[in-house]
Amino acid sequence: MVHDDTVISANGLRKVFGRGRSEHVAVHGASFTMTRGRNLGIVGESGSGKSTLARMIMGLERPTAGDVVVCGSDMTRPAHSRSARRERAKLTQMVYQDPFGSLDPRQPVESVLREVLSIHDSGDRSARELRIAELCDLVGLTVAQRSRSPRDLSGGQRQRVAIARALAVEPRLIVLDEAVAALDISIQAQILNLLTDVQDATGTDYLLISHDLAVVSHLTQDVIVLRQGEIVEQGETRVVLEEPQHRYTRVLRDSIPSQRWREPGVLERIALGSDG
Numbered sequence: 288m289v290h291d292d293t294v295i296s297a298n299g300l301r302k303v304f305g306r307g308r309s310e311h312v313a314v315h316g317a318s319f320t321m322t323r324g325r326n327l328g329i330v331g332e333s334g335s336g337k338s339t340l341a342r343m344i345m346g347l348e349r350p351t352a353g354d355v356v357v358c359g360s361d362m363t364r365p366a367h368s369r370s371a372r373r374e375r376a377k378l379t380q381m382v383y384q385d386p387f388g389s390l391d392p393r394q395p396v397e398s399v400l401r402e403v404l405s406i407h408d409s410g411d412r413s414a415r416e417l418r419i420a421e422l423c424d425l426v427g428l429t430v431a432q433r434s435r436s437p438r439d440l441s442g443g444q445r446q447r448v449a450i451a452r453a454l455a456v457e458p459r460l461i462v463l464d465e466a467v468a469a470l471d472i473s474i475q476a477q478i479l480n481l482l483t484d485v486q487d488a489t490g491t492d493y494l495l496i497s498h499d500l501a502v503v504s505h506l507t508q509d510v511i512v513l514r515q516g517e518i519v520e521q522g523e524t525r526v527v528l529e530e531p532q533h534r535y536t537r538v539l540r541d542s543i544p545s546q547r548w549r550e551p552g553v554l555e556r557i558a559l560g561s562d563g
């Protein structure tokens with residue numbers, strides 16, 4: 288049964304690519320629930336099916352079997368009409384590892400946001416300009432940075448633009464697909480802190496795909512562990528990381544050289560420059 292506070296309800300989600308001898312099962316019957324106010328992490332090594340699972344949740348990949356409902360909307364069916372696609376965009380937005388996945392390198396930041404707002408927002412021109420300023424303030428882009436294009440910004444600034452672009456639509460859920468993986472550790476910490484502030488301000492929930500358990504433990508309350516397309520463990524992030532029940536989770540956890548995910552607040556300390 289789907290409750291009002293259910294953000295994602297996935298039942299037996301399965302994805303098979305190719306046919307015959309080239310058939311590959313990327314996701315084997317994944318079932319789980321994500322609840323409002325509890326960010327969910329999906330962890331697993333490269334090729335374990337994290338992005339395929341996320342793409343099915345967003346309605347970008349059609350499942351071979353099973354179904355997924357996001358905030359009451361069935362994402363299994365293709366969204367053919369423009370209004371259906373617009374409705375879907377208001378449910379979920381994605382922030383990628385490479386911001387150029389959602390940004391034109393040459394389009395100035397303000398123009399990116401203006402375009403998104405004009406598609407999704409019925410407000411007038413002056414309301415849109417106010418909203419652009421509000422979004423840039425929220426993600427910490429200076430006035431000078433707003434008139435630049437993404438190719439003239441740093442990696443961290445570009446990720447701020449990608450986050451502002453996602454927020455412009457006021458989605459119920461933001462999917463962060465390795466969104467901080469390409470950033471230096473101190474910039475990574477700044478963006479994670481920004482994501483926490485944005486969540487406090489907007490109430491958007493996050494689905495976080497990451498191979499980095501420090502990032503997962505910083506931002507999520509619940510976690511799913513994927514191995515070769517199968518969920519081998521799921522539960523509260525703290526419990527799963529502290530007391531993994533599955534051997535694969537232990538291997539993932541122990542493969543982090545410094546075990547730094549254990550230290551509460553380690554990312555904040557790095558961001559503040561007080562971590563040795």
Ligand SMILES: Nc1ncnc2c1ncn2[C@@H]1O[C@H](COP(=O)(O)OP(=O)(O)OP(=O)(O)O)[C@@H](O)[C@H]1O
Binds near residue numbers: 312336
């Ligand atoms: N369009 C596709 N056609 C065929 N195989 C695919 C396709 N997309 C993904 N796969 C395969 O499905 C498996 C899961 O891929 P997926 O990208 O979901 O993994 P991932 O866990 O996100 O990996 P990474 O962390 O490296 O991004 C991989 O073996 C991949 O090669």
